[in-house]
Amino acid sequence: MILQLLREWPPGYGGVERVAHELASVWGGTVYSFDAQGLAQRQQDALPVTYRRQRLACTVPLGRLRLPLPSRALWRLLRDPQPLHGHLPSPGVLLVLLLARLLRRRRRVTAHWHSFLDPDPSLNGVLFELYQRLALWGLPLLSAVVTTSPLLAQELVRCGCRPERVQVLPCCLSAAQEALALALPPRTPRQGDPLRLIFIGRLDSYKRLDWLLEALATLQTPWQLAVVGDGPQRLALEALSQALVAASAWGCVRFHGRLPEAAKQRELAAAEVLVLPSDRCHEAFGIVQLEAMAAGIPALAFQLPRSGMGWVGQLPDLDWPQTPEALPAVLQRLAASPGLRARLSVQARERYQRLFARCIWEPQLQRLYPAADATG
The missing domain is CATH 3.40.50.2000 (Glycogen Phosphorylase B;)
Structure with missing residues (x-):
């Protein structure tokens, strides 16, 4: 099994949540999230869920920023030897991925780079740009990074990621x-x-x-x-x-x-x-x-x-x-x-x-994670 971490509560309605949902339908591992919008309590799931989900305690929102708070669930996630796959962009997710890699250097910890962020002159734009620079700095410390198209893979390599550690996995339908x-x-x-x-x-x-x-x-x-x-x-x-x-x-x-x-x-x-x-x-x-x-x-x-x-x-x-x-x-x-x-x-x-098509997507996914107990 492979654990996942993302900001929102899957499956949700957004692309990141749907990607995490489809991965979990194959991997079967627990999906951790900050549930920033409180979807677990306010609405029914958009798609059937067969895997376990765990909410992590997090800070009150500062704009869109949510960071994890110390908790037993967070400690279990950080110390678990199973592979961990986190979905970006999210400063909180990035922080947990880097901590997990630091605590268990042989653990396979990977990031899913869903998108770059647009810079703009506002305060939020400056903060987004700072986060993005930190994320691009931190990606080489992880086992690998997965992204959704050849164009994004080329841009990640241009930004300093090692080509052999950047993998392309397009999104898929159920x-x-x-x-x-x-x-x-x-x-x-x-x-x-x-x-x-x-x-x-x-x-x-x-x-x-x-x-x-x-x-x-x-x-x-x-x-x-x-x-x-x-x-x-x-x-x-x-x-x-x-x-x-x-x-x-x-x-x-x-x-x-x-x-x-x-x-x-x-x-x-x-x-x-x-x-x-x-x-x-x-x-x-x-x-x-x-x-x-x-x-x-x-x-x-x-x-x-x-x-x-x-x-x-x-x-x-x-x-x-x-x-x-x-x-x-x-x-x-x-x-x-x-x-x-x-x-x-x-x-x-x-x-x-x-x-x-799923008959193309599933072998690609298998090549990215050939075994749930992989290390790297």
Whole structure:
């Protein structure tokens, strides 16, 4: 068994939590977390959980900062000889990983580098940058670091990690999610059909749903957008969509809020294109891209420095600059060509099956941790 440590309570709704959840479904070890949002008490699990979870006592929040407090559970985690895998970014997780490595030098302690953080001139931005520098300094002290795409692996090596200790393990879907998505038929739109798009994610500023709405308002052909998710920007985005749709007269936007898994699958089954227009590198790999591609839906995302989002959904017949400025043109191209949308449906599923399917992911995972009692 392999122990895990992360900031939030898995499985949750975020990408880090879902990755930890899928690893635990294979490894079977206890998953420790700070449960920073108190999800263990406030809501049901988004996905079935079969492994043991342990909450660690932590400090009161200072902004987003949570650090572990001394406790029996923390001491057991630090002294346990079993391999430990921690999920970054999180200063608290980084601290525990380094302490675990220091206390048992032969213990296998690894980090999962999910994303880089964007620097900005605010106080939080300065603190994020300080944490990131400390994390990059500490990674070589660990047994290995796992990241989600070749682009992030190259950046970690550029930042000083030894190439032989950087491994790539893309995110994955659960077996049940994958089976449901692969069972959907490829899209076969006809001339005159509206372009059916879907956005899935938290309605927050960095997701840039506003950019997608503004791009769609420029189209000269019919389109429909389903928005799945909730967040602090929902009311503002609904108002923006109403104004833009009224001005364009070509489109229709529906805000569904957060949906149960079955309802989300129905929305995916009705869609032809997924768009994730995030402008931050901490969006490094969208698991919803995999849900879409397995279902035969191309996933559009921007090519950002220190992010693999653009790499995930690249397809042979969709050659575009992957920049915000190019989004209106590529959407118009898709809206005007049902034949292109049909070809991309096939190519999206083929890319998923070639790079991201569980039959590919599981052997990759086995190579990273060939034995639960590995040391290094």
